Amino acid sequence: MPQKTGAPAGLAGKIALPGSKSITNRVLLIAALAQGKSHISGALKSDDTTYMAQALRQLGVTVEDAGDTDFMVTSTGTLTPSQAPLFLGNAGTAVRFLTAAAANIKGTTVLTGDAHMQKRPIAPLVEALNAAGVTATAPTGCPPVTVSSEGGFSKRTIEVDASLSSQYVSALMMAGTKGDAPFSLRVKDGDIGARGYIDITLECMKAFGANISQTAPLSWDIANTPYAARDYWVEPDASAATYIWGINALLDTAIDIGIAPEAMMQPDAKAYDFIKQFPNLPAVIDGSQMQDAIPTIAVLAAFNNHPVRFVGIANLRVKECDRINAVATELNRIQPGLAEEIGDDLLVTPDRSLIGRTVKADIHTYHDHRIAMAFAQAALVIDGIRILDPGCTAKTYPGYWRDLQSVGVEMTFE
Numbered sequence: 001m002p003q004k005t006g007a008p009a010g011l012a013g014k015i016a017l018p019g020s021k022s023i024t025n026r027v028l029l030i031a032a033l034a035q036g037k038s039h040i041s042g043a044l045k046s047d048d049t050t051y052m053a054q055a056l057r058q059l060g061v062t063v064e065d066a067g068d069t070d071f072m073v074t075s076t077g078t079l080t081p082s083q084a085p086l087f088l089g090n091a092g093t094a095v096r097f098l099t100a101a102a103a104n105i106k107g108t109t110v111l112t113g114d115a116h117m118q119k120r121p122i123a124p125l126v127e128a129l130n131a132a133g134v135t136a137t138a139p140t141g142c143p144p145v146t147v148s149s150e151g152g153f154s155k156r157t158i159e160v161d162a163s164l165s166s167q168y169v170s171a172l173m174m175a176g177t178k179g180d181a182p183f184s185l186r187v188k189d190g191d192i193g194a195r196g197y198i199d200i201t202l203e204c205m206k207a208f209g210a211n212i213s214q215t216a217p218l219s220w221d222i223a224n225t226p227y228a229a230r231d232y233w234v235e236p237d238a239s240a241a242t243y244i245w246g247i248n249a250l251l252d253t254a255i256d257i258g259i260a261p262e263a264m265m266q267p268d269a270k271a272y273d274f275i276k277q278f279p280n281l282p283a284v285i286d287g288s289q290m291q292d293a294i295p296t297i298a299v300l301a302a303f304n305n306h307p308v309r310f311v312g313i314a315n316l317r318v319k320e321c322d323r324i325n326a327v328a329t330e331l332n333r334i335q336p337g338l339a340e341e342i343g344d345d346l347l348v349t350p351d352r353s354l355i356g357r358t359v360k361a362d363i364h365t366y367h368d369h370r371i372a373m374a375f376a377q378a379a380l381v382i383d384g385i386r387i388l389d390p391g392c393t394a395k396t397y398p399g400y401w402r403d404l405q406s407v408g409v410e411m412t413f414e
């Protein structure tokens with residue numbers, strides 16, 4: 001568990017952020033569905049991408065670890081059945097993307113995850129697969145999921161309810177290129193949390209040769225053309241960038257991450273426009289289009305000039321933990337009254353006088369990388385804060401604490 005021991009005033013230097021989790025796991029899967037060899041560079045190596053890579057190996061694909069940020073994927077373009085269940089930890093992208101991809105496997109595939117994943121909803125994706133003529137079951141509404149298929153979607157026009165997760169849509173899209181006819185996908189009731197993640201999916205698919213036309217704001221026709229193997233560079237992770245942007249804003253430092261937010265296609269890059277306004281963050285922030293950045297901005301908001309209400313964040317309750325409750329509970333652990341849950345909104349009422357004070361508080365992290373990484377900001381300006389279970393950052397950013405040390409943060413681990 002890290003606890004800051006040195007004054008952070010002079011933080012400076014460069015951090016090479018890890019590659020995007022969202023893009024790495026999309027490109028790993030798409031490369032596995034393409035015939036030939038794809039070199040993925042700039043990739044994230046972390047728990048989430050390791051689970052994806054290992055599952056693809058179980059499905060007959062050669063995935064080589066070719067260095068700290070590289071994968072080499074060699075595939076026939078067809079996934080083969082695995083006798084053993086695919087164990088995917090708490091990697092939402094891996095579970096959802098592979099559940100839909102399993103529809104293209106002739107036979108039965110079981111997908112499961114850890115205790116946290118077994119509480120994360122998947123029923124809407126299972127229903128969509130059933131509507132596509134595939135037998136899929138998830139008795140609890142959460143993983144484990146069993147998918148039995150003849151090898152493809154027999155019904156080629158379906159709808160999906162994406163109100164709980166955009167990943168269901170991305171999953172069906174990436175799997176939809178296989179088959180003997182085009183695939184039409186529509187989001188039910190035009191309701192989706194983070195549209196930006198669909199756009200990343202479309203970009204990755206197109207990069208590997210997919211042919212997609214948008215027929216309405218949330219409807220697409222996906223041609224049944226095969227993916228083409230290629231080399232692909234993964235941009236740095238925008239959600240990881242938010243912690244460094246937050247630290248720079250809070251401490252008025254200039255740690256260099258080597259990439260501008262405008263150069264990133266991930267939705268969380270939008271968080272920069274808010275973070276740069278600190279200590280005058282807007283009074284209301286709609287988090288629907290930058291959900292993973294909300295813990296970062298909410299912890300920063302505890303040191304803002306005025307209160308901030310976060311809206312559009314109901315989906316945060318079904319992430320790695322209930323992030324609305326976790327952020328509120330841990331801010332209030334630092335000082336009661338800093339945060340309040342109002343329905344599915346989060347109200348943060350700041351106290352700038354906390355900066356430079358000593359408050360003995362153990363921050364619980366709920367096995368959630370983003371809670372640990374976001375609360376590092378508070379630990380940099382308040383003495384006495386300990387972040388429990390710091391190893392949980394391994395889900396998407398195993399080198400987080402080491403990177404902070406490299407720019408001058410002194411911390412102790414117990």
Ligand SMILES: O=C(O)C1=C[C@@H](OP(=O)(O)O)[C@@H](O)[C@H](O)C1
Pocket residue numbers: 021022023092093164165166167168170193194197291292315
């Ligand atoms: O598609 C993706 O890569 C992701 C979509 C978002 O999840 P939901 O679509 O479940 O909201 C996000 O929170 C997650 O970290 C990554």
Ligand SMILES: C=C(OP(=O)(O)O)C(=O)O
Pocket residue numbers: 090091092093094292319320370396
């Ligand atoms: C919600 C997240 O992850 P996932 O859904 O991919 O497990 C996240 O990384 O914040």
